[in-house]
Amino acid sequence: MDTTTTLKSPVATETSVGPASADRVKTRQRLQDGINRAASYLTILGLGWLAPLARLFTGENPREQLKELWTQLGIPVAALIAFLALWGWVAPSVQTSLGAIPGPAQVWSEAKTLYADHVAEREKAAAFYERQEQRNAERLAADPNTEVKWRQFTGKRTYFDQIRTSLLTVFTGFVLATLVAVPLGIFCGLSRTINAALNPLIQLFKPVSPLAWLPIVTMVVSAVYTSANPIFEKSFLNSAITVTLCSLWPTLINTAVGVSSIDKDLTNVGRVLQLTWWTKIRKLVLPSALPYIFTGLRLSLGVGWMVLIAAEMLAQNPGLGKFVWDEFQNGSSASLARIMVAVFTIGIVGFLLDRIMQALQAAVTHSATR
Secondary structure (H helix, E strand, C coil): HHHHHHHHHHHHHHHHHHHHHHHHHHHHHHHHHHHHHHHHHHHHHCCCCHHHHHHHHHHHCCHHHHHHHHHHHHHHHHHHHHHHHHHHHHHCCCCCCEEECCCHHHHHHHHHHHHHHCCCCCCHHHHHHHHHHHHHHHHHCCCCCCCCCCCCCCCCHHHHHHHHHHHHHHHHHHHHHHHHHHHHHHHHHHCCHHHHHHHHHHHHHCCCCCHHHHHHHHHHHHHCCCCCCCCCCHHHHHHHHHHHHHHHHHHHHHHHHHHHHHHHHHHHHHCCCCHHHHHHHHHHHHHHHHHHHHHHHHHHHHHHHHHHHHHHHHCCCCCCCCHHHHHHHHCCCCHHHHHHHHHHHHHHHHHHHHHHHHHHHHHHHCCCCC
């Protein structure tokens, strides 16, 4: 009797508990599969540490996930804290003409001040437009035929206005560079004759500094762009064209390399199918060369961002570069801290731009693991 009971109990237990346990296993497996699919994209966005954190909550090998979480998040955070501590310790002992090097606390304080200045300026602008609208409404109420005037707020540019101006300028120059570099790179990659013709010019102009291009661009734009009601400011065009001239080379070179490296079997297939030139470019060349093209685009965007800051400083065009130069010339007690705020802003924006390009590359191209 006891033996029979002992033999049947496991069967009864498995029958009653088995389906629920199987459902939990399937749910956990689906969750883990979703985490694995998202892991590569999170890594591209700089959020790869979320994957081991999510796996840790699902109970998947806690020791391994804690080790991975420490590698991806703990070590970078510890390094950042160590950097801030070293900076705060060394900064007071370094004296300059503007006083001691500001520490992290002073830089953060100035960052908050710049934000407060931006908010205050926006409030002034809102109040200005509100008064103007009220005044014009009163005039129209008194005389419907009166001519009212709408004026733009002429307050000072805030720090965030400078950031927006620099971003608009670098994207304009980057887009112009892409529109020139990608087609030329495709032609160079497909034709040895075109490559031989353009290669000397590429090697000649690629090393030229933006500081050399800027005076030429400024004089040409001033002579050619003489509209009475210009759509764009000359300072904007000067900076954008300088960015274009300095940032198109990485994209051009990488596109040419990518196109020339296409598998010969693909080109033979195109000949067999008698594809038109445009169809071959669209169906064979571009999909195969996209990883190289995006590598060039990422390099070009990084170069363009660095070039822009230098061009704005030299030409005193609106943007982050001008902000840095103005603070340097100002020489106040807060200038050095504000310059360091700008330095960190430039670095963070550059990092985010690269991450955006990397995410875009992952979305439209395929690697060996995707």
